[in-house]
Amino acid sequence: MTPNFSCGRTCVIHRLLMPILGLSLIMFWGCQPVDTASIVPDSNASSAEADSNSSQDEHSDPAHDEGADHDQAESDHADGDHDHGTDGEHDEGDHDGDSEHQAAAASGTSASGADDSPIEVVLGNPLLTSGIPGEGSLTLEEIKIFINDPNNHRPLSVSLPLGLSAAQENIVGIKENPMTIAKIELGRQLYFDTRLSKDNTVSCASCHAPDNGYAKDTKFGVGIDDQEGGRNSPVAYNRIISGAQFWDGRADSLEAQAVGPIENPIEMGNTHENCVNTLAGIEGYKVQFEKIFPDGVTIDNVGKAIATFERTLVTAPAGYDYLEVVRGIESQWGEDLDELEEEDPEVFAEYSDAQKVVANLSESTIRGRDLFFSEKTNCTACHAGANFADELYHNLGVGMEVEKPDLGRFAETNNDIDRGAFKTPTVRNVAMTGPYMHDGSQKTLEEVVEWYAKGGHANPFLSEKVKKLELTDQDKADLVAFMKEGLTSDLPPVETGRLPQ
Ligand code: HEC
Ligand code: HEC
DSSP states (O other), rough: OEEEEEEEEHHHHHHHHTTTHHHHHHHHHHHHOHHHHHOOOOOOOOHHHHHHHHHHHHOOOTTTTHHHHHHHHEEEEEEEEHHHHHHHHHHHHHHHHHHHHHHHHTTTTTOOOOOOOOOOETOOOGGGGSSSSSSSOOHHHHEEEEETTGGGOOOOEOOOTTTTGGGGGGGSTTTTTTTOOHHHHHHHHTTTTTSTTTTSOOOOOHSGGGTTTTTSSSSSSSSSGOOOOOOOOOOSSSSGOSSSTTTOOSSSSSSHHHHHHHHHHTTTOOOOOHHHHHHHHHHHHHHHHHHHHHTOSHHHHHHHHHHHHHOOOOOOOHHHHHHHHHHHHHHHHGHHHHHHHHOOOHHHHHHHHHHHHHSSSSHHHHHHHHHHTTTTTGGGTTSTTTOOOOOOOOOOTTTTTSSSSOOOOOHHHOGGGGGGGGGGGOTGGGGSSBSTTOOBBBOOOOHHHHHHHHTTOOTTOTTOOOOOOOOOOOHHHHHHHIIIIOOOOOOOOOOOOOOOO
C-alpha cells in the first residue's frame, strides 16, 4: 500500500495532516466522557498548532507503522473501556430505550442530550477507518458500547487534505447523507462483508481492494462463480469530490452506485430483498442500522452507509502537491525568501517541510510535471483539477477497433458525441491501479503514454482534444515518472476485518 519511495514523505504528510483531532477521535471509540473544548478545534491557529504537535509523536506515521498506530488505538480503547464501566452517564445511555435513540437519530438531537455540534476532521485521518478497536469478529457487546456513544452520531464537518483541499467546494453528497463516525464504521463493515453477495463469496473489496489501490489488478471485475464483467474496476477513492459514478456515469450518486453491484448477476448476484433480510438477521448489524437510521435496515441505508465509508477514502498529499507548495511560496516571496523565517514562521515551516519532500523527487518527475501541464501534451485538458479528473466523458478510441464496441456514455445519452466516450479517471495513485482504461486493455503507464503519443485510436468520434503528440523518449519517460513518483501517495489504513458475528 505504501509507495516504497515515500519514507521521508509520510512524516511530513503526517505533520501537515494529522489533525488536532487525532487523539480525541480515539476517545470516541472508547466511549470516554468527552471534553468538547479539547476536541472541536477552534479556528485559533496557535492552539491548533500546539495540539497537533503533541499528537504528532503519538501517531508517528500511520502508513509506515500501522502496527504501532493500531496499538495506540487499542490501548486508548482499553482505557476508554475502563472508564466506560465507571461512567454512569454512558451506562445510562445503554439502557435508554431504542426508540428514544432512533427518534434522536432522526431529529438530529442526541438521546442523552449530549453535544450535537459538528466534529471537525481532516479526511484521511486513519482513526475514521481503523474500525472498532480490538481483535477478531465484533461482538454484540462491543458494537453496543460503540453505537450507544452519542459522540459517534455527531455530524462530521470534513475538510480535505493538502492537494485535494483545492476541491473543498466540490464535495458532493454529504448534505443529503451527513457523515458520522457510526455511519462510516457501519459502511466499512458492509464494504468488506461477503455476506452481501448471494453465496457469501464476494464483497465490494473483491473488486476494489485496498491492496490494489481500491481497484483490482485483473482486466475485468470478477464476481460470483468467477464470472467476468466487460469493464475494468475503477478506483473507490476520492469519490467525495465526484458526482456521477461508473465509466459511463449511469449512477448519479455514490449512494445509487453502491447498491448496484449487490443485485448485479455477475458481481454479487444477490437480490436487494435477500441482502436486507440477511443483514437484519445479524444482530450486530441490526442494532447499528436502527441507531443510525430511523427506518433501520433498508437497501437505501446500505447504500448510504457504504457511500459514507467510501467518502473517507482520500489520497494523502503526493510529491506533486508539495512541489506546488514550494513553487507557490517561492514565487510569492521571490528574493525575500531569506526573510520568510522571521516574518512568517508558520509559512516557513510549511515551506521547509514541503521542500524536504521535493528534494527527493527526481528531475524526471519534475520535468514530467511540467509536461503534463503543458499544451504540448494537453493532459490537463481532461485530467484537470485537484483530482486530475474533469468528471466528463471523452472518446480516446479505446476498444473502438472491434466490430461492436462498448459505446460507453452513449448508452446513457443517445448523443452521437458520446459514442465510445468514458469518464475521465483520476490519475492520482494511478501507479497502483493497473491495468488501465475502461476495458483494462493497457497494462502499464508506459503503454498508456504511447497511446496518447500516437493520438489515440482513429475513429469517427475521437475527442478533438486527442491529437498525435511530438514526444521524445525522454518526454515519455518523464510523464510516466510524474504519474508514478509525483502522484503516488498514501491512502488511509483501513481495518478490513472486524465484522459483526
Ligand atoms: C465483481 C467486481 C465488482 C464488485 C463485487 C463491485 N464492483 Fe464496483 N465496480 C466494478 C466495475 C467493473 C465497475 C465499473 C463498471 C462500469 O462502469 O460499468 C465498478 C464501479 C464502481 C464505482 C464507480 C467508480 C467511478 O469512478 O465511477 C464505485 C464507486 C464502486 N464500483 C464501488 C463498489 C462498491 C461500494 C461495491 C460493493 C457494494 C462494489 N463496487 C462491488 C467492479 C465491482
Ligand atoms: C480528451 C481527454 C483526455 C486527455 C487529453 C487525456 N486523457 Fe487520459 N484519460 C481520459 C479518459 C476519458 C480516459 C479513460 C478512457 C477509456 O477507458 O476509454 C483516460 C485514461 C487515462 C489513464 C488510465 C487511467 C486508468 O485508471 O485506467 C491514464 C494513466 C491517463 N489517461 C493519462 C493521461 C496522460 C498522461 C495524458 C496526456 C498525455 C492524458 N491522459 C490525456 C481523458 C483524457
